[in-house]
Amino acid sequence: MEQLGFAAGTIVAGVFTCVAWFWGSNIVLDAVYPPRGPKAGVNILRAGAIRPWLFLGPAILLLSVYLVYPVINSAWRSLHNSDGSEWVGLGNYFWLMQDTKFHESLFNNLLWLVTVPALATLFGLISAQITDRIKWGNTGKSLIFMPMAISFVGAGVIWKFIYDYRGEGLDQIGLLNAIVTAFGGTPQTWLVLPFWNSFFLMAVLIWIQTGFAMVILSAALRGIPEETIEAAILDGASPWQVFMKIKVPQIWGTIAVVWTTITITVLKVFDIVFVMTNGEWGTQVLANLMYNWMFRGAPDYGRGSAIAIVIMLLVTPIMIWNIRNARKESR
Amino acid sequence: MDGVVGTRPHLVWAVNIAAAILVILWTIPTFGLLVSSFRDRDQIAASGWWRAPLASEQTGFVRAGTAPDQVQEGDLWVISGTVLEGGQSLNAWGIRTREPSAYQPGVTVDLPEGRTLTVAADGAYRLTSPTAFTETRGMRIFVTTLTPPRFTTDNYVRVIGAEGLGQAFLNTFTVTIPATVIPILIAAFAAYALAWMEFPGRALLIAAVVGLLVVPLQLALIPLLKLHNDIGLGKGYMGIWLAHTGFGLPLAIYLLRNYMVGLPREIIESARVDGATEFQIFRRIILPLSFPALASFAIFQFLWVWNDLLVATVFLGNSSEQLVMTGVLRELMGSRGGDWEILAASAFLSISVPLVVFFAMQKYLVRGLLAGSVKGG
Known part of the structure; x- marks a missing residue:
């Protein structure tokens, strides 16, 4: 108190x-x-x-x-050593280049970068299109949007429960394994599965970001001039054609904004990996690797900062693109 | 927008079903955890949460009474009692580990030395013997019981007290409220200057704000922690408030400026002509008109600060009195990874406040997203 x-x-x-x-x-x-x-x-x-x-x-x-x-x-x-007392030039970056953990993190970040924005935008687009044309659409939107309010840590708990594993023959209490065994499969320890475990972590972020994509894309879809759609329907276009050939091309700009915004989130992704696997079993990502170097064991601020700068460099192109867009708008 | 597929009934159905599937997919993870947070440890371990509304079948054993419990009826010695707890019903029973459900309720089984055992459907058992019982340890009766669905709030009581979630809840509030209010004020003035005042370097500053929107927080941790230590701020609330204020400012300024630029020029011009000072214009005209944008940012910042783990871990320290809810949750995931009743209740407690804010203020959140879709989390 x-x-x-x-x-x-x-x-x-x-x-x-x-x-x-x-x-x-x-x-x-x-x-x-x-x-x-x-x-x-x-x-x-x-x-x-x-x-x-x-x-x-x-x-x-x-x-x-x-x-x-x-x-x-x-x-x-x-550009300095672990406690900043000595100049090492590009030493930390050279070290990064031959560090296998860094390679793994970079590779995983690229996987995330390819998968998460694409799927979140896709699901967002689908749910925007679908919920805009049903009576209970707003309620549906709210519920799909809801994970936005949930912390990454909370989401980590929620999804870890879904991925929970019990030995074969026992009653599975994790939803995913329960479904797998119901169809006659063998239960898996999903978060330890090499290569694929990263995708199970990505599912969490996709789940969170889809609502964001949906809200923005839904507004964009509503902003499309009616005439273009009516004309297409009069010309005999199917709903699928209307969507793919008339609507989507008109909202490319918004799709790009959504995509890049999620990309930035992905580049900085930390909490999900931190709480669910802590980067073990081959799921390491840059932000978590950096955290490890900065706060675990004997801290090495030089190497940690070098990783941070790498993240910054990866974000920079998007930053420049954003600035140019913002200036174009204000003119 | 209706009517495109609305004219074809089968498509309407398909769209409805697709929407329902999406909504279910997106809510079921959270819902599962919510249900689990109201089940006790044994229930969670015994069956998936989706079985919670069904009666659950469990197999276990109870011990019959011992020698002191016996009564003499004619020439028989009898021990009686019940194998069920409140609400349960008996499916089957047995006397050997190998066949825990060998007998139907109501059956009488002959035991060695002329003893008999009957377990009735209502759970009452009757153990009889021609000679007096001498056991000090009751015999085991294996029972397969059907337990009706049952929900408890014990988990919540426990995590709020023993697991330190109550303290963490206070800590989170302490961090969140000032870290939400203070940036709004600072940003509102800056946004007004960037939107309605003419001065050299304005365009450059706006570009800088847009650029700073995407700077990864990770960069800031070590330099700022060192800085805080050097100026004697150390780890504590003051430091984390300042940090969150700094990190939240770009989005705040960007959102508010975008909104303020859209306010009608005539109002501001005529106020200037009437001799109002900039400060008066800001306070009497801009601030009240910008309420929707202020609310949008307030919600963003609130959710962001409440849900943050990284900044809190670094700037606040890790002792149990200092942890915020995300921090406690993380600790629990490490130390009590399998105790889902604890984790579920804790997780729900920590996401309850953001969820309430989300559902209550969704309108402003959506508006803010649409106005400033450059930063997303």
Whole structure:
């Protein structure tokens, strides 16, 4: 309880400080450059030049300290040894290139990168198309969208239960093994199965991201001009043709946005692997490998940072694409 | 949009069925865990959760009474009692491990030394002997029982107390609320400046914000942890609030700016002409009009902070008083991997608040997603 009081106090203090800053700094500005008197014109111009920076100040400060500085600092650390005391140049990167765990992580990340955005977008598109044309569509949408609210850790528990394994002959309590045995198959320890276990982890992220894809694609589908669809139907197109040849081509832009957004999430995927397999049995991914180097056993910040920089480099093309898109829109 | 396939009944059916399958596929994992969280340990281990609404058949044994329980009836010594617990019914019984369900209820079986045993359908057993019983350990009666469906909230009681979920719940709230409120304020001012003030470098700043949206958090952990240690902040709530504020700002600024740019220019221009200061315009006009966008971001940030594991693990520390719910859940997965009753109840407790927020505020969440579909989680 004391702790909640502390939190409430912080909210009040934080809000008060923010308001005091924005309000106070504006008053000071108006006092220094009063918008009246003989130099009113010049003063208004000057105050107008300074005021945006007062509004932006706290945000710029926080962004610099919490996002820009770490990028630079990580780049610097990645060129140094484990505790940052010695310059090693590209040594950490050379080490990465011959490390088998890194190869495994990179390969798995690529698998994730190919599979998850594709399937999540596909399922999202299908569910958007289907739920848009039935009476209980909104309820259906809500339920498919629901996993978005569930934490990766919670989802990890939920899916680990589905993949649960009991010895052959025992009653299976994991849904997947129960289905497999019901059809006469042998139960499997899904999360240990070489190569395929990564896909069982991906299922979790696909399950979470499909709702996101669905919501956005559904809005895009509704935005398609009616005339194009009506014209196609008059020309005798089947529903399938209408969907594939009329609708999908018109929402390519949105599909690309959804795809890249999920791609970013995939590149950073950590929690799911962390809690379900911890990267064992060949399921390692970059983010978890980095965590291992930074926080497990004897930390090696140099190598950990090098992996972080690799993740950053993989994200960069999408970042540039996003910036260009945003600028195009604002024009 | 209706009517394209709506005119063909068989297609309508196909679409309905396909939608139903999708919805079931997407909800069943969560539902399974929810059901399991209300079953006790033995039930979870004995049968899949989908059998929970059915009576479950279990085989086990009970011990008959011992010598002190016997009564004399005529020339017979009798021990009697019941093999069932409340609500159960008897399917079969037996006296040997090999054949635990050899006899039907109601049958009388002859035992060595002239003894007999009868177990009735209502579970009452009657063990008779011509001589007095001397056993100090009751004989085993194997029973196959049918237990009606039964649900319990014991798991929840247990995880909130003994497993530390109650404390973690408080911790999570303590982390989440300030980490949601403070970035909104800071971002709202910045977004207003980026949307409605003219100054050099504005386009560059907007591009920077869009770029920062995708910076992987992983990069920030070590440098910031070191920084916090150097400036004496260490591990604690202050640090994690600041970290979440920093990490949430790009999305907040981006969402709010996109929304504010769309507000009608005339209102703001005429307020300026009337001599309102920028601060007044912001407080009286922009802030109230931007409520939907503020709500969208608040939900995003709330869900994100509540569900976060990485930032909390790194910036808050791992002692049991400091763990947030995701942290406890992770610990439990490691230490109690097979205790599904604990895991299910804990997981449900930790996702209950986000789910409530999600269903209550879905409208704003969708709106926010549509406005800022650059960052997704």
